[in-house]
Amino acid sequence: MPGAGILILFARRKKTVPYTYKLDHPQKARLSDYDPDYHAGMRKEEAEEELAYLRDELADLQELLYGAGTHSVLIVLQGRDTSGKDGTIKHVMANINPQGCQVTSFKAPTPDELAHDFLWRIHRHTPAKGMIGIFNRSHYEDVLVVRVHRLAPESVWKKRFDHIDDFERMLADHNTILIKLCLHISKNEQKERLLAREEDPAKAWKLAAGDWQERPYWDAYTEAYEDALGRCASLQAPWHIVPANHKWFRNLAVAHTLVETLQPYRQEWQSALDETGRKALAELRGVKARLGEG
Ligand code: AMP
Ligand code: MG
Numbered sequence: 001m002p003g004a005g006i007l008i009l010f011a012r013r014k015k016t017v018p019y020t021y022k023l024d025h026p027q028k029a030r031l032s033d034y035d036p037d038y039h040a041g042m043r044k045e046e047a048e049e050e051l052a053y054l055r056d057e058l059a060d061l062q063e064l065l066y067g068a069g070t071h072s073v074l075i076v077l078q079g080r081d082t083s084g085k086d087g088t089i090k091h092v093m094a095n096i097n098p099q100g101c102q103v104t105s106f107k108a109p110t111p112d113e114l115a116h117d118f119l120w121r122i123h124r125h126t127p128a129k130g131m132i133g134i135f136n137r138s139h140y141e142d143v144l145v146v147r148v149h150r151l152a153p154e155s156v157w158k159k160r161f162d163h164i165d166d167f168e169r170m171l172a173d174h175n176t177i178l179i180k181l182c183l184h185i186s187k188n189e190q191k192e193r194l195l196a197r198e199e200d201p202a203k204a205w206k207l208a209a210g211d212w213q214e215r216p217y218w219d220a221y222t223e224a225y226e227d228a229l230g231r232c233a234s235l236q237a238p239w240h241i242v243p244a245n246h247k248w249f250r251n252l253a254v255a256h257t258l259v260e261t262l263q264p265y266r267q268e269w270q271s272a273l274d275e276t277g278r279k280a281l282a283e284l285r286g287v288k289a290r291l292g293e294g
Contacts, residue, residue, distance in 0.1 A: 019253035020181075024238035029230035031222055031241075036186045038243035047252040051091075054255035059095040061262045061269075065130060066100040067276070068269035071175045072127040073262065075134045078144075078228075079183030080221060081211040082193040084244050085136050088183065091251045092258070093134070102127060105136040118142040118160065119167055126171060139164055143228050148220045161231045172236035179261050180237060181254060182229060183244040187218055 021034050039047070065071060077085045089103060104125040113121045119139055127133030143164070147157050168178055185193075194211055197203040214221070233239045240257050244250040288294045 019249075019256045020240040020242050022238055022240050023229055023233035024235050026233055027230050029226045029233070031184065031226055031229075034184055034241050034243065036184045036189065036243050036245040039246050039249040042249065042252075044246075044248045047248050051248075051252045051255055054252070054259050055092070055095040057259050058092075058255060058262075059097070061259065061266065062096055062100055062132060064266060064269035064273060065132070065262070066097070067130075068272035069130040069276075070269065070272050071177055071265065072129050073132045073177045073179065074127055074171065075132065075258070076138045076140070076178070076180040077134065077136050077183070078138060078140050078181070078225075079242075079244065080185060080190060080218075081208075081214055082190050082197075083183035083185045084247060084250055085183060087247060088181075088250065088254050089134060089136065091247075092255045096132065100130065101132045101134065103134045103136060106138055106141060119163065123167075126176065129175065139167070140228050140232075144221065144224045147224045148217050161227070164232050165234065165237075168232070168234070168237040177261065177265070178237040179258060180232075180239045181257065182225065182239055182241050183250060184241050185244045187215075189245045190215070 019040060023029060065073060077088060079085055093101065102125070106121070109121065122135075122139045125133065125135070139160075142152075143157050143160050146152050147154075172178060194207075197207050229239045229241065242250055242253045242257070285294065
């Protein structure tokens with residue numbers, strides 16, 4: 001039975017080694033408390049093997065989510081430039097059925113978007129029931145880059161923590177499972193990655209002068225991230241701080257977090273799916289009986 005290995009592996013690791021740091025209630029968060037180099041004492045090969053299992057598990061859970069149609073899943077990906085948001089989507093979601101998944105990348109707002117409240121452009125991309133929505137950056141930019149670069153006065157962005165809490169609670173009340181991931185890298189690692197982009201022609205397309213220009217704001221971003229993480233952490237919309245200096249561990253940690261969050265719904269989704277199947281069969285039998293085809 002191919003699934004048995006993963007269950008044992010999963011149960012063993014889940015209890016003993018947390019892969020991400022979870023914040024599930026408001027608190028004072030300090031990024032320096034979390035080691036971006038952390039890798040749970042694992043080797044790369046070991047992590048890749050486990051990631052392969054978890055990717056299959058995720059695909060399995062997605063199918064149930066889609067079939068049951070009772071919940072939606074919203075994955076929020078945040079992190080500094082080069083922290084690996086794109087890489088995470090590529091590597092962790094590799095086995096996901098594209099029909100049940102929608103990725104939205106949020107860039108600097110257009111004039112039309114700026115003429116509305118900050119959640120207007122976000123809300124229209126939240127996932128429908130049965131779907132997984134992935135936000136590559138999100139409404140959190142409105143308390144991060146906006147705060148750091150004073151794109152709005154404090155009196156405006158400060159109120160947004162409450163707006164975000166209310167918005168996320170509303171989504172959760174509508175059966176949205178929220179998984180918020182903050183990819184945590186060190187300042188040194190960021191420099192290495194920016195330099196690597198310059199040196200490797202295959203990576204040069206990702207270069208953005210803006211990324212270097214953001215580096216002097218490192219500490220201001222730290223402060224903004226700490227407030228956003230600590231202020232908007234709740235049971236229904238927890239933050240996970242992902243150690244992301246090692247790309248291979250980051251992928252594993254994210255996959256593990258997704259599976260761990262969705263796994264408890266497996267039984268419920270399976271039952272909903274079975275019930276739908278029973279109803280469809282009963283209806284079909286009725287139709288066939290009426291047509292004399294029974
Ligand atoms: P990238 O993710 O590298 O494609 O870059 C997207 C850029 O859009 C980043 O520099 C973000 O800070 C910026 N951005 C995203 N959302 C907002 C926002 N609400 N206000 C201002 N800039 C934003
Ligand atoms: Mg960028």
